[in-house]
Every structure is written in structure tokens, then in C-alpha cells.
Amino acid sequence: MSQPGRPHELPGSLDEATQQQLIQEIGRLIVRALPPGWREATVEYRSLGGHQELVAQLIAPNGTAVPLAAPAEAAEAFARLRQGMYQPDRGTWVSALYRLERPGSYTVDFNGDYEPNWRTAPPAAAYADELNRFPRPASAIPDWLSGSPAAQLRTAEVFDDSGRPITDRPGIDPAELEPVADYLEQAPIVLAARSYDTDRLDPNRTPSVPMTFHTDGTWVWPGAVGYYLRQHGVAPEADLVAHVRRQGFRVPEVAEPVREQAVTLITGEQRQ
Numbered sequence: 001m002s003q004p005g006r007p008h009e010l011p012g013s014l015d016e017a018t019q020q021q022l023i024q025e026i027g028r029l030i031v032r033a034l035p036p037g038w039r040e041a042t043v044e045y046r047s048l049g050g051h052q053e054l055v056a057q058l059i060a061p062n063g064t065a066v067p068l069a070a071p072a073e074a075a076e077a078f079a080r081l082r083q084g085m086y087q088p089d090r091g092t093w094v095s096a097l098y099r100l101e102r103p104g105s106y107t108v109d110f111n112g113d114y115e116p117n118w119r120t121a122p123p124a125a126a127y128a129d130e131l132n133r134f135p136r137p138a139s140a141i142p143d144w145l146s147g148s149p150a151a152q153l154r155t156a157e158v159f160d161d162s163g164r165p166i167t168d169r170p171g172i173d174p175a176e177l178e179p180v181a182d183y184l185e186q187a188p189i190v191l192a193a194r195s196y197d198t199d200r201l202d203p204n205r206t207p208s209v210p211m212t213f214h215t216d217g218t219w220v221w222p223g224a225v226g227y228y229l230r231q232h233g234v235a236p237e238a239d240l241v242a243h244v245r246r247q248g249f250r251v252p253e254v255a256e257p258v259r260e261q262a263v264t265l266i267t268g269e270q271r272q
Helices: 016-033 072-084 125-133 143-152 174-186 223-232 238-246 256-271
Strands: 040-048 051-059 065-068 095-101 105-111 189-197 209-215 219-222
Touching: 016 040, 016 072, 016 095, 040 072, 040 125, 051 072, 072 095, 125 143, 125 256, 174 223, 174 238, 189 223, 189 256, 209 223, 209 256, 219 223, 219 238, 219 256
Parallel strands: none
Antiparallel strands: 040 051, 040 095, 051 065, 095 105, 189 209, 209 219
16 A cells, blocks of 8 residues: 655654644544544554555453444544654654544554564565655664665576576566666666676677666676666566566655665575
8 A cells, every 4th residue: 555645745744833733633533443442542654665564452451452443534643743754864753553532532552663563464575565655764774674675676687507697487578678778777876887798698799788787676697687688688587577567667766774784685696
């Protein structure tokens, strides 16, 4: 589920007074959804990149938690609040716990450092997406967040065990060859050598295979992937092609911490 928001609101754009107004608005939305006679309720909003969850429950007098359907409007307001509270030096919170007690008492706790207790595990891309949307300096990235993108980044293979490009993959629709090649070549370069490699399908050519590595925050691939596709029609892995297609052939912004994670992944694999 993508996060709702208002186009004119930029990350970190809400001042403290507006934040408080939005917090109170969330409380009113929650109260309107509570059944008559309620005494205590909690609502927790969790979000990472485009993944979000909203879990609400009534608290019975004996302490028993009873699941409750939370209003969708509350999720939209939480998403606005999360975006508006962004700070460049620390990012933004990933979960908020709203507690209400009758008749009008409430508290809100924000968590920006610890991984929430997800009801459904976020997709792998959500970790990199979080740092793309809300960049943080490396010193402010917790281990669970800094480790996840590198662990979840997928690497594309281009050569077989003999060192030749893998050529037996499903072909690409000719209409998609150019936009896929453009995507592969235009994604940010995170590691590069000054020289070029020999074309292993045409060794007599002047060495022209780029010795680079690219990432889009989800995949990491050698520059050779785009080269062999454009020059010889050698298709990349089917999963990578499907991913590029889902992106609409548009390369997303890739935050610096994610690029650093890609470099760590690449250099770690090269040492093995």
C-alpha cells in the first residue's frame, strides 16, 4: 500500500503547532470510530517506505485487548504527520502508538529507532524505499534499517562459470529493449573502474564493456548487463526485467546510504 499524502506538503514541512493540530485531529477520528461505552483504546501506526499498517484495539477493564477496525482517514493523517515530522539529521519515526482514555486523556509515543513489531513483514524494497523518502545521515541509521537494504538488495548475474555472458534466458520484447537498456545504464553508478573490459562475445572489438556497478535501490548489477543487452540482445535475468517493467522504466531516486550499502554488498562479494 502506498502512503497517502498531500502533494504540496514536503517532508519536514509541519511546524510544531500544526503537528499538534494533526495529532488532535487523529484523536477525533479515532474517537468517532469507537463504540459507545468505550473506556480505553490504543491505535498503532507502523510505516516503512510505502508499507503501512494500522492496528487498533479496545482495552477492556480487565486488560483484555479487543481488535477494532480503525478508520482509513486516521492512516492518512498518520502518514501526513510522519512526513511532516521528518528531520534531515535523524529521519522520521517508523511507528506511533496513540493511547486514549475516557473522557479526554491521550498520549502519543513516536519510535524512530527500533524496528516495529510488524503484523506483516514489509517487502524487501521497503527498507531502501524508506531511506530514499526520508534520508538520514549514516550515524542516525539503526542497525536493523542499515543492514536490511544490503541484505535485501538483489544482485544480477551476467556471466556463467566459464566467464561468458549467459545467453539462454528468455528474450525481451523488441519494443522494450531500448527502455530496459536505458534504465540499466541510467541507474546511479556506485562503483567504477577507469578502464573497460573486453567484449566476451566479440573479443576483436576494442574493449568497451563498462566496468561499473549500478543500483536502483532494489537491484545491483554490473554495467555489462546493459552493454550486452544493447550490443548483443542478451537479456538480463527475467526477475530484473520484470522489476524494471514494474518501475515503468523510470529509475527512482537512490539515497546515499542505500548506495553505500550497495558498495558494501559488491565489495563483500568480490572478496569472497
